[in-house]
Amino acid sequence: MANFKQHLTAGFIGNGVLVAPIVATGYITTSQATLLWFCGSIGSIIPDVDSDTGTAQDILFTALAFLIIYTLIENFGLNRSGLEIIGLILAGYGTGFFLRNIFQKYTVHRGIFHSVLAAIFFGLLTVVITWYIHQVPPMIAWLSGTFMMIGVFIHLILDEIYSVDFMNAELKRSFGTAFKLFTYKDWKSSLAMLVPCLILWWLAPSLNGFIRLWGDSYTYTQLLHHFLP
Numbered sequence: 001m002a003n004f005k006q007h008l009t010a011g012f013i014g015n016g017v018l019v020a021p022i023v024a025t026g027y028i029t030t031s032q033a034t035l036l037w038f039c040g041s042i043g044s045i046i047p048d049v050d051s052d053t054g055t056a057q058d059i060l061f062t063a064l065a066f067l068i069i070y071t072l073i074e075n076f077g078l079n080r081s082g083l084e085i086i087g088l089i090l091a092g093y094g095t096g097f098f099l100r101n102i103f104q105k106y107t108v109h110r111g112i113f114h115s116v117l118a119a120i121f122f123g124l125l126t127v128v129i130t131w132y133i134h135q136v137p138p139m140i141a142w143l144s145g146t147f148m149m150i151g152v153f154i155h156l157i158l159d160e161i162y163s164v165d166f167m168n169a170e171l172k173r174s175f176g177t178a179f180k181l182f183t184y185k186d187w188k189s190s191l192a193m194l195v196p197c198l199i200l201w202w203l204a205p206s207l208n209g210f211i212r213l214w215g216d217s218y219t220y221t222q223l224l225h226h227f228l229p
């Protein structure tokens with residue numbers, strides 16, 4: 001199994017290589033490129049969120065706690081005393097802590113989060129968040145989701161590569177646990193992820209422009225042309 005640093009490095013490099021020709025062709029701006037690169041890099045660590053002792057869970061749940069605190073202060077922090085603000089911060093932190101405990105209780109490492117279904121879920125979640133909250137154009141929202149998915153795939157492939165013992169030419173016990181379509185044994189978890197996928201698909205913006213661009217062979221000729229100096 002690859003560790004946090006290896007996953008992040010693979011994500012940084014892999015997504016960077018993919019973003020570079022897209023920005024070089026002028027299809028996206030440099031700040032949009034940074035967003036895509038960021039999404040892909042987060043994707044490359046997100047499957048290990050279910051490892052209770054891992055760095056990925058620490059980072060992602062700390063970020064979630066900050067987001068909750070920020071939302072609470074934004075909505076209820078006006079004209080409050082210092083003590084009340086501290087109360088809001090503690091409430092936000094407590095909620096994050098509570099959610100993490102629930103999450104730890106109901107997830108197992110290398111369960112549903114190491115699957116193609118999870119890649120689709122995080123991809124669609126990214127599309128909806130960037131479209132509704134960051135209000136980027138539909139094309140950029142779909143590209144952000146695609147990069148999130150690519151990041152997750154880079155993670156899954158790296159985990160599988162690490163489960164091959166090249167020196168002794170044999171497979172470790174973990175082989176096949178990282179890259180799967182969904183969790184075959186635990187259909188409840190698979191269903192719990194499939195339902196939000198359908199809702200997110202329904203919430204997502206139109207895919208037409210995205211398909212038009214990426215379904216055209218001219219786009220790839222342009223990418224190749226701009227990849228080389």
Ligand SMILES: [Zn+2]
Nearest residue numbers: 047048155159
């Ligand atoms: Zn992993």
